[in-house]
Amino acid sequence: MPAVPVRTAPSAVLDSPAGGALNLVFTTLPALLRLTCGLFGAVVALSVRTAPVQVALLLPAVAVLTAWSIWYAARALRSGVTLTMAAGDVALTTLACLLIPRLVAPEVLPGEGSWIAVLASTTVINAQANSPARWSVPAGVLVTAGYVVGANAAGDPREATAHAATLLVQTACTAVMTGVMRRRIGRADRTFVEHQRLAREALVARTARESERRQNRDLHDTVLGTLTMVGQGAVTGPSAALRRRCAADLRTLAALADARALPGDGPVSLDDRLRAVRDRLADLPVTVDLVSCAVPTAVADAVAESVYAALSNVVRHAPGAAAELRLRRDAAGVTVEVVDDGPGFDPAGVPPHRYGLRESVLGRMAAVGGSARIDSAPGTGTRIRLEWPGVG
16 A cells, blocks of 8 residues: 555645644655765765775665665655655665675674664664555564675674664654554544534534524514504504505515525615615604715625614604614714614613514624614613724
8 A cells, every 4th residue: 555645635634634744744754864864875885995895886786775865855755655665765775785795894884883774774764654554564674684684694693683673673663653643643633623523513503593593683673573563553544654664574575585695795885775774764754964984785784774673663662753863984983873752761671582672783783793782761762873893
């Protein structure tokens, strides 16, 4: 099987960030290790050429190993390490170990410091870092066996035993370390994926709740509001205003039924929207004082519908009252006030189950990053202040 690649698709990296980072480390470091040790080994190998070293064999061997080290590092950094690359590395190193009597001078072989010893150590460590243990451990044993055969053939059994032990320890320790790290990293990535799943589910649920609240607000401010007004006797006979209001309610219901109708996000004239709200309630005397102001469509929708809900409450709960509608814009943002001289009420005394101002005004403004304040008391009228800080 191919070793775990370093370069992964962006989606895979996002789903397994810890695994991607581990793969990057386990490919980058072995690639640099192979390159530096290969170049260093070439210099050392060529600097000691005393008998029985065969220069005719040493020169091409060093050339091949150096070229391999450069190609290996470049390919690994660009595309990751494959099984073919790892197998080639092990094969070349094992062959070099078998040729120790012809490539390494006897005086530099003891002490595990020869360039062949460094090459063998580098290979067994890289094999464990880049390949599954079921393949890399036998590969480490193969390199060790090659070194033992070569050192013994060179007449140094003590070096064969000593460095064989070193190679086996390096193989075992690196295999255990990489195995533990991959298991822990895999567990971390699974936890991360589970967290992403839960976050997506929470977002979907929150979006669904907000959509339900938005629809409830629209229904409350249209059909339910109209029915409440009729039920309370605010309309005593045929009324052109009632017909216009019912037509507007039907348009709202049609928009709710068409889930594909998405609002735009460009700037629109808020003062024009507020004048349209006033026109929807033609029977209510409203004094308007509106400055020119452009805001995003979603904000204009929220403010306009909040104002409509506030003025509809005047029609329902304060028949005969007059109202004022003001729009101001300054460095702090946009401010809209709806003031009426009706009987007023105690905001703290509104039951929690009443939807009214809590969602139709406060909820709408909060949904677009704004705020609303309701000031009222029995016998003093009502003032509703809407603020949106997005315009300087």
